[in-house]
Amino acid sequence: MLILTRPKIEALIDYRLAAEAIEDAYRAVSRGDVNLPPVGHITFPAGADCHIKYGHIAGDPIFVIKVATGFPGNAVRGLPTGNGMTLVLSAETGAVRAVLHDEMMLTDIRTGLGGAIATRLFARKDSRCITIIGSGVQAYRQIEAHAALLGNHLSFRIWARSPERAQRVVDQLAGIADITVADDLEQACRKADVIVTATGSTAPIIDHAWVRRGTHITAIGADAPGKQELDTALICAADHLYADLAAQCLDHGELATAARLGLIQPTDVIDLGDVLLDPSRGRSGDDAITIADLTGLAAQDIAIAKIVLNAHDDREGKKRV
């Protein structure tokens, strides 16, 4: 049984290879090739909980069980609120192949990559200005992933409620991207080719009037009931709505409010994997507003765990699983 800790895992991840694997996983979901049982969930006092996501992609020699804990009370103790691990088991013998003690890092990275994959797929090809909203871990991971996947001609602006925290993101990532703090959210949206929302907001923070034609929005933050970052009118104004998994996003993602109000229908939303399989279902022209809502799939967890294992086996000169 292989055991890898967080620093070792981080050193093994190539963002471009991981993105390819995650795109393959999105395609597999759209083809119906992924066995994804219902997510396990257990709650603890003070709003803490643990999710267990697991699944298997047909034909894969491994399957993955991801344990993710969220303990909001950790913040006051100076501990990370998210934690957990990823187990890789043989789909041929049931033996435990690896314990990836990533402490939630793989989830953060695959979420960043999901966002960058969506932006690469749906944004105008001439997009340059990316506005990032938020200053949490996903602000970092989205910028890293977008820089890795979309190239170094991009310029990032970051806006957050706390300018100090936004500045911290800039300071930390200045080496990998052209990035500055935005003072004004409205202006940062009006000037953007791409907007990536990565806050924990429970009320819309992006007004539909701030979004010009041709803009793409990747919405990451709303991943649970009650969260929302985009004005509902903006959802309605979009020419194309995409999702990592429409059913999930309509239920508890950014699209949930518009769906509940009957303003959008399930048929209005196209899965990311469907567009990867059939690119003609992507953006219709440079004038369109596109929104991609991502709530995260266990298939991404499977993909990134495979990448880590393959990279490890390659380094050790072993045959890949």
Next chain:
Amino acid sequence: MLILTRPKIEALIDYRLAAEAIEDAYRAVSRGDVNLPPVGHITFPAGADCHIKYGHIAGDPIFVIKVATGFPGNAVRGLPTGNGMTLVLSAETGAVRAVLHDEMMLTDIRTGLGGAIATRLFARKDSRCITIIGSGVQAYRQIEAHAALLGNHLSFRIWARSPERAQRVVDQLAGIADITVADDLEQACRKADVIVTATGSTAPIIDHAWVRRGTHITAIGADAPGKQELDTALICAADHLYADLAAQCLDHGELATAARLGLIQPTDVIDLGDVLLDPSRGRSGDDAITIADLTGLAAQDIAIAKIVLNAHDDREGKKRV
């Protein structure tokens, strides 16, 4: 994060302490103090599957996630069909506390202890002759647990379809118990004070006529739909029916057929934890036939994981979790 492999885990387990912890867990279940979400389940080709059982006992500083795989096809490859691991996480911070890579051993041991706890609770106090049916891993674990918990005045007879395999159990356990192979199942049942059934049978193998008054039966084998070891008439003839969890045993344990036929009602079955909390609900007299049906609870997994961790911390001179 502590990582323990199977041999280290086995060396840390004291059967009597583990039994106490498991009895506490049964009581906690009966008090409604255990948060046990639905068991996760994923299937693979050729009848293989993986179960994820997890739960938390109110007030415990830890919670447990148990991953158990069953790959029947392993047998022809000379590999164990059961495998898996037990994860222990902090219920206070969500951090992973320990990975117990027990390869299913903890499940086997806690199942053995569950059987011995039931026998100790329900069998006549003067019981001496225990007949074990089966020669699989539970034949070994039931004898070990019964010998550890009920004392060394016991005499075991073991019957299995394969006398060679029964002899193998005798050879391996002769050092810890007075044990012989039984040639005839009917006679072995007629002479028994206690019968422990631990086969994978899908048709009844114990006839009600073979069971004399005053006998106690601990039924271990039937833990999934379609499995049955006891004649349905025997279930009906019993004076007392007990279960580790009545709802579970009536649904897919030894009691399922009788329940489906309407021959027994949920109110006819008493949970083990209820008797531990109120001993007056146990055996009514030396003449009664008692049956305890065990299908296994995640609360047992929590209990035995705690015992392993406590024993490890004690050896290391650390404060217990």
